[in-house]
Amino acid sequence: MKYVDLDARVGELTGVLDPGPYLELLPALSTSLPPGARAFATDPSHYDLTGRRCVKDLALHQATFLHEGQALDLRLRHNCWKHEEDLIIRYAGVATVQISTPNEPSTWDNLGTLILDEILPHDQGCTHEMAFRPGSVIVTCNDITATWVTAHCPEAHGD
Structure with a gap:
């Protein structure tokens, strides 16, 4: 990540997530983002770490390439203790996808x-x-469409 700090320090506490540097630059960066990416990145709840529409704590459920690899859908599953919705991210005009994990193959x-996450022009x-x-x-692409969809989460609601 270029601006989101995944290992910030607050006093003596280390390992703190700090999107602050990115959020400070986001108003200027957003003018160069495609419309869907701009809407997703600048949504006020996107980086609200305790919010129900913050991406933190979602888990990747499914990745599907569409239109001969030109589009990609990622389905991210909710965390029952935090979210009430799943997130579907569609990438249009996919140029590259890089996956990196400590275990090979990635x-x-x-x-x-x-x-x-961090979205940049x-x-x-x-x-x-x-x-x-x-x-x-x-993922490098032409634009992003992010859609939140209702998820059934009986553990969080006592259903």
């Missing part, structure tokens, strides 16, 4: 839980970097 299955449109425990994904 696959979608080895990524774990989402920590935070790119000549192709934008990049979306997602830090997982213990891996990461970087």
Whole structure:
């Protein structure tokens, strides 16, 4: 990540997640983002670490390439104790996808839980970097559409 700090320090406490440096630059960066990526990145709840629509603590459930690899859908499953919705991210005009995990081969299955993400302008449109425990994904594409969909979570609601 270029601006989101996944290992910030607050006093003596280390390992704190700090999207602050990214959020300070986001108003200027967002003018160069494609419309869908801009809407997703600038959503006020995106980086509200205790909010129900913060990406933190989502888990990758499914990755599907569409239209001969030109589009990619990521389905991220809710955390029952925090979220009430799942997140579907569609990447249009996919140029590259980089998956990195400590274990080889790096696959979608080895990524774990989402920590935070960062969306930046790119000549192709934008990049979306997602830090997982213990891996990461970087997608370069023309634009992003993020859709929250209702999830059934009986553990959190006593159903």
